[in-house]
Amino acid sequence: MITRILSVANQKGGVGKTTTAINLAASLALADQKVLLVDMDPQGNLTSGVGLKGQATAAGTIYEGLTGDGEDPSAFVLPTQIAGLFLIPADRNLTGAEIDLVTLPNRESRLRTLLGALRDQFDYIFIDTPPSLGLLTLNSLVAADAVLIPLNCEYFALEGLADLVATLRRVRAAFNPGLDIAGVLMTMHDERTNLGQQVARDIRAFFTDRVYTTVIPRNVRLGEAPSHGLPVVLYDAKSRGAEAYVTLAREFLARETAPPAAPATEQHHG
Ligand SMILES: Nc1ncnc2c1ncn2[C@@H]1O[C@H](COP(=O)(O)OP(=O)(O)OP(=O)(O)O)[C@@H](O)[C@H]1O
Numbered sequence: 001m002i003t004r005i006l007s008v009a010n011q012k013g014g015v016g017k018t019t020t021a022i023n024l025a026a027s028l029a030l031a032d033q034k035v036l037l038v039d040m041d042p043q044g045n046l047t048s049g050v051g052l053k054g055q056a057t058a059a060g061t062i063y064e065g066l067t068g069d070g071e072d073p074s075a076f077v078l079p080t081q082i083a084g085l086f087l088i089p090a091d092r093n094l095t096g097a098e099i100d101l102v103t104l105p106n107r108e109s110r111l112r113t114l115l116g117a118l119r120d121q122f123d124y125i126f127i128d129t130p131p132s133l134g135l136l137t138l139n140s141l142v143a144a145d146a147v148l149i150p151l152n153c154e155y156f157a158l159e160g161l162a163d164l165v166a167t168l169r170r171v172r173a174a175f176n177p178g179l180d181i182a183g184v185l186m187t188m189h190d191e192r193t194n195l196g197q198q199v200a201r202d203i204r205a206f207f208t209d210r211v212y213t214t215v216i217p218r219n220v221r222l223g224e225a226p227s228h229g230l231p232v233v234l235y236d237a238k239s240r241g242a243e244a245y246v247t248l249a250r251e252f253l254a255r256e257t258a259p260p261a262a263p264a265t266e267q268h269h270g
């Protein structure tokens, strides 16, 4: 099994990182992919969003996984109510990890080591990151093959992106040269407003073909589903929000399994 590890990242708060991690992962699991969600946010929204708030294995949460030494990483994995969808949970303890990690050896690459040992057990691993560019997000970017960037279609969507792009450049230079942008996802889109349309045009102009064709609309069901501890595809499969994430999963799979783009200049050998 060739595992792809994706970090869902944007240091801006409330842009749909957690919603995207849960619902893209759930849609992929329903399409027969084996998927692991990793909660790297002390808010624990990902953990509660799949109905596992307060739960952990005997080994503990991601906090113990990051700060311990040498535990078998499989020991941290919980099953969810969707077959093929698994979780390494987080709780408030993870807040301390930002500080605890500082004095540990390999502080930037502890998640990479942990997930590296799980690599051949899943098709996809999605890491949900907190709204900051601290050590938890850094660990997530160092561990990932690619980053998926959700952007909410609001006036300030592109603001702060220069910081994220600079961080990606630093991570590539220092720790993870292969780190790729898997795609940019427009979320919370309201196509009825001129502003929504204008922002969507700006995002496509900036990121060109990195932007997924699928756009996630603003949809109340997406906001309600987490309070029931359910991905929207289980909470209300017929909602526009659910349909959008199922469509995104299809586009995501097509992109991930497409042959790599031809290089700009052809290499001649011999
Ligand atoms: N497309 C959408 N339509 C309506 N509500 C949404 C949509 N996407 C997300 N939400 C809601 O908006 C809020 C923020 O979304 P979410 O938690 O996914 O963002 P986030 O980027 O993970 O936030 P944080 O930075 O705090 O981790 C949540 O209450 C969520 O349920």
Ligand SMILES: [Mg+2]
Pocket (backbone or CB within 6 Å): 017, 018, 019, 041, 045, 128, 129, 130
């Ligand atoms: Mg979140």
